[in-house]
Amino acid sequence: MQIVGVTTQHEVYVASKTHKFRMNEMLVIEDDSLYQPKGEVVETFSYNRYIPMGFDKGIADDQVLKTLEQIGYDIGSDDIHLAKARLFEEAIQPIQTGAQVRHPHFEEIQHLLVKAQPEDGLILGEVKSTDFISETLPSPLTGLLSIHDHHGLREQNGVPFIFDIRSMQQYPHIGVFGGSGSGKSFGLRVMLEELMKLHIPSLVFDPHFEMNFAAQTEGIEGRSYEQNYTVVQIGKDVGVDFSALTTRDVERLLAAAGSLTESMINVIQSIHKRKDSYQSFSDRIAHLAEALEMGKQKVEGFLHDGGMTREEMERYQLFKRLLDQYGSLPLASVKGIQWRVHRLHQAGLFQQNIRAIEEGMYAGKLVVVQGAVWLLQVFSSYVIGALYGKRRAYRDAKLQHMQGEFFPPFLVVTDEAHNFAPKGFDAPAKSVLKEIAQEGRKYGVFLIFATQRPTLLDETITAQLNTKFVFRTVRGTDIQTIKEETDLTAEEGKRLPYLRSGDAFVSSAIMGRTMAIRIRMAHSTSPHTLNPFDELEQMNAKGVDELISVLDEHLPFAEMDIMTLLPHLNTAAKKSWDVQAWKKELERLSEDGYIKKEKTPFATMYTRS
Template sequence: MSITVVGNTTNSEVYIATNERKFIINEYLIIEDNDNDEPIVEIIETNSFNKFVPLASEKAGIMEDTVKQNLSSYGYDLDDETINLAKVRVVGELSKPITVGSTVRLPKFNEVKHLLMKKKPNKGLTLGVIRGTSEMQDSLPNDVSNIAMLYKDDIGVLDQEGVPFVFDYYKTAQYPHMLVTGGSGSGKSYGTRVLLEEKMQKKIPMIVFDPHYEMDFSETFEGLPVNYQYDYKRHYEIAYVGRDVGVDFTELSKEELSSLLSSAKNMTSTMETTLAVVLEKRDTLTSFQTKLNNLMEIYQDGTGEYEVRRSEGDKVATKALELYNRTKRELGTATLMALSGIGWRLENIKATGIFNCNIDSIHNAILKRKTIIIRSNIRLLKTFAGFIINNLYKKRRKYIDSQNTLTQEQIKQLNIEKFPPFEVVIDESHNFAPKTIEGENMTPTKWIIREISAEGRKYGINLVLVTQRPSNLDTTTLANVNTKFIYRTNNSYDLATISEETDLTGAELDRLKYFQSGNCFISSAIQGRSLALTTRVSKTQSPHFKNPYDELDEFGENNDKLKEVLKKYLPLSDMNLANYHMDINNEVKKTIPSKEIFETLEEMYRSGEIDIKDSPLGKQYVEK
């Protein structure tokens, strides 16, 4: 007996049964119902029954009475055999209800191609394999039969099995922004790597904020066949904040400077007000610091000396006294503390090297259609990101607006630079654009992410937001994301958010909890309806991707080497490590995650090799 339609519920969902094989969730089938032009259906629920698991049991949840009756009228014998039952959903529209009793068969690729593969791989991003399509592998044309190889932890790289998923990225022009989400270890980073690989191959310029130092594409994935390998080196650059990229102090707005300073430690509201009074339009780092220092001197030692200097015509002293009177009038007694608070925060940020660099390398990379990966500790990165994104956004906006409103002659005269569309990729994005808490001020970074989520489409700027916690992400931003890759998650808050923001059904959300790493749903306005996907094998791997138990073997001898090197770079802290991280890696000849560096420093402290100094900034590891 073949597969038969044994009942219908709604116009678009029917039950099918067979005693020949098990059904696979998401599998595609064709119902030979001529009245409806042989509709294509997708399996959305499956179940098996026999006399040990009777229909009356709880498992029979998906059954309805008429279906039970139909089963026996179509010749199935529940006492004697195992019956596989599935609920299927029609893909597309129907003119009439499906005829009960119709036969069901497996499709050939050509029959479902128009639904499953709307774009040719060279016109889209080949991200993986559509789940439930493995039976179609044999009917795939040669040119798409092994373009999405797979990977299994315990086996290694595997041939493609199923229909490749090719994402039509041209449509992101109308439906912008992506979210990659899922619980720990669910395959987000891996999936993001694959996404970036595909985009790099299409030469889409991207700026990637990489707080975990894991986005490096120089190492070929272990065991990858030669003909599947790809060299990404010319497509990307890595830049460290404070060493390769930074900000020009004079370009910072008050809000940006304040946010940068608060990455050292939160600013109090008095500090914010003091900053607003002291920082003036044309201030350089030096002029600003001089003002701060002079003011502190006056607050500590009185105005005497400065008054003498003013009477001699000293402009700096005149200015300092003027500011002093203003701050005293506007802020009162707390000013000295606020000034010194601003002072050491500024010193601290300065020590990262951020003011010694500019953002030219980022501009140049984007102009060359490259991907630029920005690294730093997350606190600094999340404020730096706001400055950078804003800067690039303004450049692109200026160019597009000028195209729309000015003549070519005027554009030339004003010297407006041609600037390409680009994408912004943010890992840990809930830290960059967190959900609003009542009474809290919006940081410049969150502001610009929200702005791009709403206005980016006009300018060809797309966001790719990666987060483990979608329910902690800014709600406005999330609502503007059109394509979501959803990996395994168990968190009930996140599941609730996902349920609200996608078309996933209750049953699909339940399945999500049990997804293996690397499997996800893609819910997208571009796609029309959700698809389940297995991400393809990545062509590259993170340089510090290691089984932690293999890593254990490296401890001991290499740890001594690391300790020796670390001693040379003291004092070290959360704030300045980024400056030396590359050099430290070079000296020990491998990439050490910052977490491991701090663990080693902590170990060195415990064994009395080095000391800890508690500064207002937090821990500093210093020489003994």
């Protein structure tokens, strides 16, 4: 391999007769005067005489051709492999044309590839095109992972990509971007496995009910994570302690149940009292709505007339007090608040507390919170604010040399992050997430945000994501956003729509440059891995088997016997079919070969196949 064509201080062209260059391949230029500069292949090209084409475009220009001929390449008959390589560090002068090029040893590029030891970082995958270096890898960096590649599962044969989690204190927060089917959720699963391995407390919001780590991947001897995570569902295992909410918290929660008008906000601010329980607040709202519907004149009339029981008298006296205090509030707004409070209560939000989450965090576990998207938006506002407040109070007390209750540093992880912190409009958890994005580093609270649509994510938060994992992305607006927020080159941007599932660019201030990696095979599998068409086939087969077992007790029988057998067949098969429906089903089963249909001079008979 040799340097050819016109060179600059930061880009060179490399040619070879035998070696086919690969994207992101690392090279060392043997130029001692420049201390053997190192670079990475960013564009490749091959030419042979069977593919005549003009050289006025692409990397094989006239200057490159002339150099090739001067150093002995036969343009007419040789296969020529070319690559454009970008140097990792700008040279003080242009590289010498004709200089020899080789693959590096691991020691020469260790500082570019490995920033943490396996036991201290997140082992997320393999750096692409580093198999040339595998022979010089030290033993602690070998055999760490498995990769799913073109030919199935294989063992690691390159440099592992180990994310230095400790560096997040200086360069906080991670973004995971990629379209549907790009491997984004799979990459997030691998990150969560690594967080569990290091016992880092993490709060995960799972709108797809897929972050379960019980099922292990076949063919991989991975560790079990049963003791490292806990799954809780909103309304069943966790909820909001209403009495701990401030008036502002109540506003946020009810806004998530349905948008609030200025009048509704005024109702909340007027009616909510400190330490209100759900029951006391909802009763006050319900009584006020009933009183407003009756009107002050009617209530006073009932009180003046008398002739009521003690309970009725107390009820109308309560109505009068509410009308005296809140009578100016519009009925429609009070009804709107009543509906929103009732909706959240029906979802179970106010029937539990967050003790299970706090216990999991103290134990260094991954706590997965599951629920509908709208309910997660509501709950996340409360729980993130509460946990962040505990962590912040502890750190502030420590800085002031005061005794505070310890609460561990933790990570907030969510898929579909644009639902929690959207650009352009408000959301329940947006304000606290923006605060963590900007100040969480000081308190040891960090974000991992995954989304298919980075364009829809709040720009303040996107700008604070110091490490970005970029999977296949097709939409032009999203690619443009990614280019603006990362150091991806124009060539890498063009490759984004064509990345294989599981391949990603990592743009990180921690690494100091963009790296191409392939995510390792996860040790656990998602519960949604079954193909929906396979699922349909399985259910159809199961349904047929159940019908055959029901019919088998009565076969053979004639078509005229269906009326007699109808109650027994419907009871055993748990159906409510009539005679015609059973005839159609018997016809289908006979056509598919499960039973036999025979026409005789006397009747149509159904028998075992």
